[in-house]
Amino acid sequence: MDPALRAADLRALLHQHAHRYYVLDDPQIPDAEYDRLFQELQALEDAHPALRTADSPTQRVLGRVLDGFVPVRHQVPMLSIRTETDTTAAGAEAFDARVRRELELPTDAPALAYACELKFDGLAIGLRYEQGVLVQAATRGDGETGEDVTQNIRTIGQIPLRLQGKAPPVLEVRGEVYMRRDHFEHLNERQREKGEKTYINPRNTAAGAVRQLDPAITAERPLSFFAYGLGDVQGWARPATHSATLDALADFGLPVCADRAVVEGAAGLVDFHRRMGDKRDALPFDIDGVVYKVDRIELQQRLGFVTREPRWAVAHKYPAQEQLTLLRGIEVQVGRTGKITPVAKLEPVFVGGTTVSNATLHNLFELRRKGVRVGDQVIVRRAGDVIPEVVGRVPGARPVYVPNFRMPTVCPVCGSQVLREKGGIDHRCTGGLFCAAQRKQALLHFAGRRAMDIEGLGDKLVDQLVDGGLIRTLPELYTLGLAKLAALDRMADKSAANLLAALDKSRQTTLARFLYSLGIRQVGEATAKDLARHFGALDRVMDASLDQLQQVVDVGPVVAQSIRHFFEQPHNREVVEQLRAAGVHWDEHEGSDIANTPQPLAGQTLVLTGTLPTLTRDQAKALIESAGGKVAGSVSKKTQHVVAGAEAGSKLDRARELGVNVLDEAGLLALLQPAPDDTH
Numbered sequence: 118m119d120p121a122l123r124a125a126d127l128r129a130l131l132h133q134h135a136h137r138y139y140v141l142d143d144p145q146i147p148d149a150e151y152d153r154l155f156q157e158l159q160a161l162e163d164a165h166p167a168l169r170t171a172d173s174p175t176q177r178v179l180g181r182v183l184d185g186f187v188p189v190r191h192q193v194p195m196l197s198i199r200t201e202t203d204t205t206a207a208g209a210e211a212f213d214a215r216v217r218r219e220l221e222l223p224t225d226a227p228a229l230a231y232a233c234e235l236k237f238d239g240l241a242i243g244l245r246y247e248q249g250v251l252v253q254a255a256t257r258g259d260g261e262t263g264e265d266v267t268q269n270i271r272t273i274g275q276i277p278l279r280l281q282g283k284a285p286p287v288l289e290v291r292g293e294v295y296m297r298r299d300h301f302e303h304l305n306e307r308q309r310e311k312g313e314k315t316y317i318n319p320r321n322t323a324a325g326a327v328r329q330l331d332p333a334i335t336a337e338r339p340l341s342f343f344a345y346g347l348g349d350v351q352g353w354a355r356p357a358t359h360s361a362t363l364d365a366l367a368d369f370g371l372p373v374c375a376d377r378a379v380v381e382g383a384a385g386l387v388d389f390h391r392r393m394g395d396k397r398d399a400l401p402f403d404i405d406g407v408v409y410k411v412d413r414i415e416l417q418q419r420l421g422f423v424t425r426e427p428r429w430a431v432a433h434k435y436p437a438q439e440q441l442t443l444l445r446g447i448e449v450q451v452g453r454t455g456k457i458t459p460v461a462k463l464e465p466v467f468v469g470g471t472t473v474s475n476a477t478l479h480n481l482f483e484l485r486r487k488g489v490r491v492g493d494q495v496i497v498r499r500a501g502d503v504i505p506e507v508v509g510r511v512p513g514a515r516p517v518y519v520p521n522f523r524m525p526t527v528c529p530v531c532g533s534q535v536l537r538e539k540g541g542i543d544h545r546c547t548g549g550l551f552c553a554a555q556r557k558q559a560l561l562h563f564a565g566r567r568a569m570d571i572e573g574l575g576d577k578l579v580d581q582l583v584d585g586g587l588i589r590t591l592p593e594l595y596t597l598g599l600a601k602l603a604a605l606d607r608m609a610d611k612s613a614a615n616l617l618a619a620l621d622k623s624r625q626t627t628l629a630r631f632l633y634s635l636g637i638r639q640v641g642e643a644t645a646k647d648l649a650r651h652f653g654a655l656d657r658v659m660d661a662s663l664d665q666l667q668q669v670v671d672v673g674p675v676v677a678q679s680i681r682h683f684f685e686q687p688h689n690r691e692v693v694e695q696l697r698a699a700g701v702h703w704d705e706h707e708g709s710d711i712a713n714t715p716q717p718l719a720g721q722t723l724v725l726t727g728t729l730p731t732l733t734r735d736q737a738k739a740l741i742e743s744a745g746g747k748v749a750g751s752v753s754k755k756t757q758h759v760v761a762g763a764e765a766g767s768k769l770d771r772a773r774e775l776g777v778n779v780l781d782e783a784g785l786l787a788l789l790q791p792a793p794d795d796t797h
């Protein structure tokens with residue numbers, strides 16, 4: 118075949134597969150096949166350098182280290198957005214009122230349509246496509262002149278090097294480069310493991326990566342992108358509304374966030390702000406607010422600009438996820454596995470929607486690297502469901518000498534020695550279950566909703582039970598009697614009876630829950646389920662060899678070793694036996710691979726959205742999993758069914774967009790019935 122034709126074919130194929138992988142999250146070919154096509158193109162280009170085009174996928178990571186960035190004058194100024202800091206509904210109402218006033222609409226004129234989006238916490242970028250090919254990427258700078266960061270931006274897999282479909286001669290796309298929270302946590306986890314400096318937050322990390330002079334470093338940072346607007350456009354009759362423009366950008370293969378809506382009037386804005394606020398912690402990335410834009414472009418043009426901000430848009434903020442506060446003291450906390458964590462005691466501060474007075478400092482190394490000392494002004498971050506953390510201090514001299522924090526050499530709770538494993542980062546109390554702190558944490562974990570689910574056994578009661586010497590081991594929980602419980606401070610007879618009933622109920626459980634509740638290091642809920650499904654019986658897990666354990670999906674050598682180690686300890690086996698003797702039981706082989714239970718959802722992925730009429734989300738998830746299905750957090754082409762309840766959000770829209778089957782609760786329950794010919 119003619120090399121030029123083959124190279125063009127390969128480029129088209131690789132663009133198409135990169136779009137499916139990075140933007141739609143729905144790859145159609147294995148990674149190895151993508152690599153093979155990529156290498157074939159690379160070899161062709163090496164043999165015929167004239168075939169190497171600017172939009173070739175081989176050209177993503179080939180920039181050189183720069184001395185500095187070249188200034189880029191924006192053809193169309195890159196505006197910023199007016200911010201509404203009143204985080205209540207009044208903020209949205211004020212925007213609608215202002216727009217109506219400026220459009221001189223009579224009070225009885227119908228509600229305006231607004232396009233609502235998320236305000237991503239990242240770095241604004243303009244991407245210039247000429248004849249569909251990415252030719253330049255620039256930062257905002259002062260709005261008139263930015264910096265040319267093209268070679269860094271080309272390393273971001275989500276950003277197409279070539280647009281799909283019939284692209285206009287010039288299309289400049291504006292949007293935000295950001296870093297997902299899980300990618301950020303993972304990056305920091307790796308930094309911690311290497312004993313290197315951690316990053317402060319996803320936004321600074323993303324911005325720093327884009328402004329890297331060495332594109333090889335940018336390429337190592339997991340960056341993402343969302344398009345949200347246009348700059349210079351030539352030769353394209355753009356749609357009449359902003360929402361349709363975003364749809365068109367998605368059709369060109371650009372990532373556009375699915376959490377958007379067109380709403381009517383102030384009430385629609387308020388509702389969007391509230392809905393996204395409720396969802397904020399569950400989003401995979403940080404947002405600092407939502408954005409409202411007048412949807413009709415013609416009205417946007419009538420409204421125009423003030424200085425560098427359009428009158429037709431506003432960013433309506435949420436409470437900040439980072440705040441400054443005073444570090445009053447540093448204490449240590451002993452975790453379930455004995456890990457000693459330095460905890461910052463803070464002047465209470467409202468951050469990320471709650472008042473925070475304690476925040477983790479992770480470990481001694483991190484604490485030292487951040488250089489925090491008691492009396493400092495520190496930055497506290499609380500984002501998503503991650504526990505609040507101190508991410509740094511405000512630089513500046515201290516008026517008085519403050520000694521550096523030191524790790525205790527003995528456990529503050531039980532007095533056992535505190536040691537750090539050779540080459541490790543964490544300090545640990547060596548007291549094991551002799552340590553009341555570890556015992557309390559072990560009990561709380563055991564009683565947790567996802568473990569044995571003992572309702573009513575919370576922090577305060579566990580403190581009383583352990584501190585009062587009523588409980589030393591997990592099985593002793595089941596020997597508690599009404600008299601002992603009712604004698605506890607502030608324990609009413611009714612509460613004691615309720616707790617005993619909850620304990621009794623918890624005796625009937627599942628193998629997966631039981632395994633998880635034991636608190637084996639490295640065995641989270643998912644691994645416990647995998648173990649239960651694979652082995653089907655507790656004794657088989659307890660006696661499994663390292664090799665046998667590694668046959669389980671996602672169990673590697675470290676997890677296998679931890680499970681082996683746990684069950685090699687005679688005292689752990691004793692705990693298991695005593696729990697069984699106390700009446701804790703489950704159906705062996707229930708839901709396991711070796712049992713022939715019907716699995717009507719085997720191999721299928723479902724997504725839950727909205728509120729179901731009778732089932733809680735956890736109940737629906739458990740039912741799906743027990744029928745062999747998986748529950749995913751987002752809808753893609755790999756999703757077989759979306760189960761939608763009241764107030765279903767953007768996942769339902771996405772399901773419709775992709776043609777994924779949508780069910781209600783009754784439909785789900787019908788699916789769970791084994792097929793009539795299922796003869797298991």
Ligand code: 5U1
Nearest residue numbers: 196197198234235236345408430
């Ligand atoms: N989603 C979104 N973010 N954002 C930021 N849209 C959006 N629009 C912006 C900015 C600065 O500016 C335009 C309104 C000009």
